[in-house]
Amino acid sequence: MLKHWMKKVYGSFQNINGLPSKPLEAYVNVDIKLSGCPINATQLLSTIASLLKDNFPNITHKPVCLECKLKANPCILIENNEPCLGPITAAGCGALCPSFASPCYGCWGPCEGARVDAMASILTKKGYDLEEILSRINAFGQNIKIV
Secondary structure (H helix, E strand, C coil): CHHHHHHHHHCCCCCCCCCCCCCHHHCCCCCCCCCECCECHHHHHHHHHHHHCCCCCCCCCCEHHHHHHHCCCCCHHHHCCCCCCHHHEECCCCCHHHHCCCCCCCCCCECCCCCHHHHHHHHHHCCCCHHHHHHHHHCCCCCCCCC
């Protein structure tokens, strides 16, 4: 199927060699990394404005739980017993999913000092399958393995 699409998009594709799928920083030096899937427009504009003023932007790497507390959201993990990844996910989304009573699924990547092993342990104790937990954690390219 891939060959079909390569031919459809590129015509003759004998000399096209793709790179393995990895984060951008695996291939080039990255000065600033904006999290999110997709990134937040406000964060992007703030970053551009800071750079235009010769300032390095202030990008938070605190967990989503902080944003939930600021919005007075109930804790999805504790109160609803759902597999929320807020404790290990970088804030910046405004706790969008938890604000609609849905568990955070980690689209902003890990926060600073994320204790993924502890999160996996908590979710396992709550009855979630380790394979499902790793699938959720790794959905946004983390490639984390827990023994």
